[in-house]
Amino acid sequence: MNISSTILLILLSYLAYLLIYRLFLHPLAKVPGRKLAASTSWHEFYYDCVKGNGGQHAFKIQEMHKRYGPVVRINPREVHIDGRVDPAFWDILYSNSNKLDKDSFYYDGFGAGYSAVSTGPADLHRARRGAMANYFSMTNIRRYEPMVLQQISKLFQRLKTCKANDEVVDLGNAYRCLATDVVTSFALPEPKTMLDYPDFGKDFNRLIRDFAKLITFQRHLKIVFPLLSAIPDWLTVRMDSTGASLQMVDFQRSYEKQTQLAIDRKGKLPEGQPISILDTLATSTELKDRDKLRNRIVEEARNTVGAGTETTASTLSVLTYHLLSNPACLVKLKSELNDTAVASSNQLLDFRTLERLPYLNAVISEALRLTNPVTGRLPRINPRAPTSYTTPSGITYTFPPGTVMSMSMPDLHFNSSIFPDPHAFKPERWLEGTWEQKARMQQFFVPFGKGSRACLGMESARMELLLTAGNLFRRFEMELFETTARDVSWAHDFFAPFAPFDSAGLRVTML
Numbered sequence: 001m002n003i004s005s006t007i008l009l010i011l012l013s014y015l016a017y018l019l020i021y022r023l024f025l026h027p028l029a030k031v032p033g034r035k036l037a038a039s040t041s042w043h044e045f046y047y048d049c050v051k052g053n054g055g056q057h058a059f060k061i062q063e064m065h066k067r068y069g070p071v072v073r074i075n076p077r078e079v080h081i082d083g084r085v086d087p088a089f090w091d092i093l094y095s096n097s098n099k100l101d102k103d104s105f106y107y108d109g110f111g112a113g114y115s116a117v118s119t120g121p122a123d124l125h126r127a128r129r130g131a132m133a134n135y136f137s138m139t140n141i142r143r144y145e146p147m148v149l150q151q152i153s154k155l156f157q158r159l160k161t162c163k164a165n166d167e168v169v170d171l172g173n174a175y176r177c178l179a180t181d182v183v184t185s186f187a188l189p190e191p192k193t194m195l196d197y198p199d200f201g202k203d204f205n206r207l208i209r210d211f212a213k214l215i216t217f218q219r220h221l222k223i224v225f226p227l228l229s230a231i232p233d234w235l236t237v238r239m240d241s242t243g244a245s246l247q248m249v250d251f252q253r254s255y256e257k258q259t260q261l262a263i264d265r266k267g268k269l270p271e272g273q274p275i276s277i278l279d280t281l282a283t284s285t286e287l288k289d290r291d292k293l294r295n296r297i298v299e300e301a302r303n304t305v306g307a308g309t310e311t312t313a314s315t316l317s318v319l320t321y322h323l324l325s326n327p328a329c330l331v332k333l334k335s336e337l338n339d340t341a342v343a344s345s346n347q348l349l350d351f352r353t354l355e356r357l358p359y360l361n362a363v364i365s366e367a368l369r370l371t372n373p374v375t376g377r378l379p380r381i382n383p384r385a386p387t388s389y390t391t392p393s394g395i396t397y398t399f400p401p402g403t404v405m406s407m408s409m410p411d412l413h414f415n416s417s418i419f420p421d422p423h424a425f426k427p428e429r430w431l432e433g434t435w436e437q438k439a440r441m442q443q444f445f446v447p448f449g450k451g452s453r454a455c456l457g458m459e460s461a462r463m464e465l466l467l468t469a470g471n472l473f474r475r476f477e478m479e480l481f482e483t484t485a486r487d488v489s490w491a492h493d494f495f496a497p498f499a500p501f502d503s504a505g506l507r508v509t510m511l
């Protein structure tokens, strides 16, 4: 036998062993599910990256649950629990006392393992999150309200111009610009000004969506982002004549420049300039020196901006679509907003006023529920002790330390036993019904996650959503332009939900 035949034989024997081990001897061998998914992670790769333009694995998981029950083995090392059947397990898996690690395989897809959101080990995460926690507290975030209102005024000026020129407004992308400018105005020393882009950054925002698609490739192949960052600028220019790719490269590089600026100025800011997250991290006394290195802070900033952009923008798009297609809801909201006393109708309503409006709050909750701004499953690991899961019908599975367990937010939000007629937009559900029904909805309403890994930017997101939606619908009359439910639907899961690739997004005309 020659050398290549020997190598081939060894390889085939190894693969045969791996297959037999995973299917029959592995501790998860008895967990229901597709044999192909249990045999190889290429099954997940296919649904993540190839089928239907990618981002289809989340739907495959739902299909597997329908066939195999509330717990399924979705890849050789991970089990997924169905929140449509057993929503109560969410509180156990993501409870505050249950400080589990995150699964690095999955979160490495962001290519930013040093950021809090992607950090695997719970202990390391605690320190990294702790350094930002005060910054994101309600009291601190409230100080940034004038900056948020300033960006909203800028958006409103653009909308007025569009109205005067009879232009169709690409509102989905306008919201992305707004969200980017808002989050960078407190994350970075030098905020972005995307609301100045004449076309609301259409090409740039398309590129961000394509970039999100790469998360799934990076997750499986680990070399995608390193390869991309090695592409020289001249080639980037040739590959994309719109210039959006180069803009994206500049955008990424600006994190490095701004981090260096924050490190160099050591908290000595120009008069009147508010402290940014970058400055907070660069001058933190809580972080160990290794966590104050430039590359780590760059990743933290990049991920925080990423976390605060598509999430709020997609929620605003879904909210706008449903209000404009449900006139009765729009009338109720406008009447609540118009009844709100302010000195002048030109003055923007502030957070204190808007947070007290029940119908507006119900509209925002309903939009968050229907959007599911994080559609990706949230995988956790207990590396130290075995974990177990008992199905509602009483079958108990025990998993060894290191087993990955996950659930997905949309399963809870589309659970018809908690939210009847779950795909309908009904802000009234948050206001009507018995106390028990409302308490149950609140318990399983988890757009910002739960526990020690829950969203840090929740208060800033709430403020941005209330200020934008409250003021926009008080001031402007609009109607949908060639936009249907499909344009705000969840067709791809790239951790965030994305509409079909051929969708032109949410567009409106100003009346």
Ligand code: HEM
Pocket (backbone or CB within 6 Å): 116, 117, 118, 129, 183, 303, 304, 307, 308, 309, 311, 312, 315, 373, 374, 378, 447, 448, 449, 452, 453, 454, 455, 456, 457, 458, 460, 461
């Ligand atoms: C509608 C808006 C938003 C939603 C629904 C949302 C949702 C979430 C969820 C579900 C997580 C946990 C992800 C996981 O377990 O892997 C998360 C984490 C995070 N989010 Fe948000 N987010 C929103 C807006 C924002 C904004 C505006 C910011 C920043 C300004 C932000 C910053 C963060 C950060 C830093 C984390 C990581 C926290 C940690 O790991 O300790 N988010 N977000």
